[in-house]
Amino acid sequence: MLQIAFIRENQEKVIKALAKRNMDAKSVVEEVVQLDERRRATQVELDNILAESNKLSKDIGELMKAGEKSKAAILKEKTVINKEKSKKLAETAEVIAADLAEKLYTLPNLPADIVPEGKTPEENLNVFEAGEVPVLHEGAQPHWDLVKKYDIIDFELGNKITGAGFPVYKGKGARLQRALINYFLDKNAAAGYNEVQVPHMVNEASAYGTGQLPDKEGQMYHDATDNLYLIPTAEVPVTNLFRDVILNENELPILTTAYTPCFRREAGSYGAHVRGLNRLHQFDKVEIVRVEHPEKSYEALDGMVEHVKEILNELKLPYRILRLCGGDMGFTSALTYDFEVYSTAQERWLEISSVSNFETFQANRLKLRFRDKDGKNQLAHTLNGSSLALPRVLAGILENYQTPEGIVIPEVLRPYCGFDIIN
Incomplete structure (x- = not known):
């Protein structure tokens, strides 16, 4: 399987190389890159929410120690909302990753430079x-x-x-x-x-x-x-x-x-x-x-x-x-x-x-x-x-x-x- 980082950074090179296999890979390569961008953006959003949830948990602990239960309760409500958001984002990331893997599996290996041109x-x-x-x-x-x-x-x-x-x-x-x-x-x-x-x-x-x-x-x-x-x-x-x-x-x-x-x-x-x-x-x-x-x-x-x-x-x-x-x-x-x-x-x-x-x-x-x-x-x-x-x-x-x-x-x-x- 081709490495996604290589495809992302060398789109034209990949398309040109696969043309030697008589494959028009332009649309697949573009879709792979788009899916990877969505996957990465979703992961960043998920990581931010998880980081926020971790901070909220620490803040809740400190508020409880200080006896400020009402403030702690407000933060707990936020953690519930974040938990639901993170669950949906994780599910979305999983679907995107599966779609990306499926697309990557359709791309053959790149021919070496000395591979001759030809169809038959x-x-x-x-x-x-x-x-x-x-x-x-x-x-x-x-x-x-x-x-x-x-x-x-x-x-x-x-x-x-x-x-x-x-x-x-x-x-x-x-x-x-x-x-x-x-x-x-x-x-x-x-x-x-x-x-x-x-x-x-x-x-x-x-x-x-x-x-x-x-x-x-x-x-x-x-x-x-x-x-x-x-x-x-x-x-x-x-x-x-x-x-x-x-x-x-x-x-x-x-x-x-x-x-x-x-x-x-x-x-x-x-x-x-x-x-x-x-x-x-x-x-x-x-x-x-x-x-x-x-x-x-x-x-x-x-x-x-x-x-x-x-x-x-x-x-x-x-x-x-x-x-x-x-x-x-x-x-x-x-x-x-x-x-x-x-x-x-x-x-x-x-x-x-x-x-x-x-x-x-x-x-x-x-x-x-x-x-x-x-x-x-x-x-x-x-x-x-x-x-x-x-x-x-x-x-x-x-x-x-x-x-x-x-x-x-x-x-x-x-x-x-x-x-x-x-x-």
């Missing part, structure tokens, strides 16, 4: 590309045919148990899935990330804290009885470990990693681009989250990008990195890099990771602060990235490593799998 994914900027696209044998297949051929993932069985988008992993498919999870976690731990296991459901405050609510309410599975949400990513529970926390500056940075299943309702379109593992309602992902000093967060973002690059280099998958344009960035992000693996069998790029800096946007919602060397509390910066999301990484491995003899396992995964080929 086609306008994202390709900043890096690596790896050789393999030449596949005649008759090579997309992964949804390969998994049937080798009986390693069953989409129909998952559909019977739950519905579309909930596959069942079997045999070597399940072992390869587990191998990827363990490999990702080991790589993250070796890079200094502390592994945690977190709940797979979160409360409303947690979803608001990281920006899933109200922006992505329709994309999350919701248990109305207990008002809990199945997590769309480990980012939500992991980042909320630090909600309402004041850190010491010397505790920064904090690096955390977690494996979780992820759940997304995502309205289904049809076609090869969402077929098989390309889009699921339940999938596995290993996440990395960082809490950083504001002066070091972009250096940390570059480090996260290099970390994901190292993993993909070890898997020997062809990939590229895109800097997302303003129109394609997530609601909470200030800067996002997407990683995409090339699927030779599908002849298309598959998104497998996003690495983002949220600056203070999430921290402001979370009230995540650190105490600097001068003893002042400042908002921290939060960052997160997929390291990695499994479905499309798995699809890329199955399709790019297929041979007439079977699917060869990337060398780095063989110690985790216990086998070299799926055949």
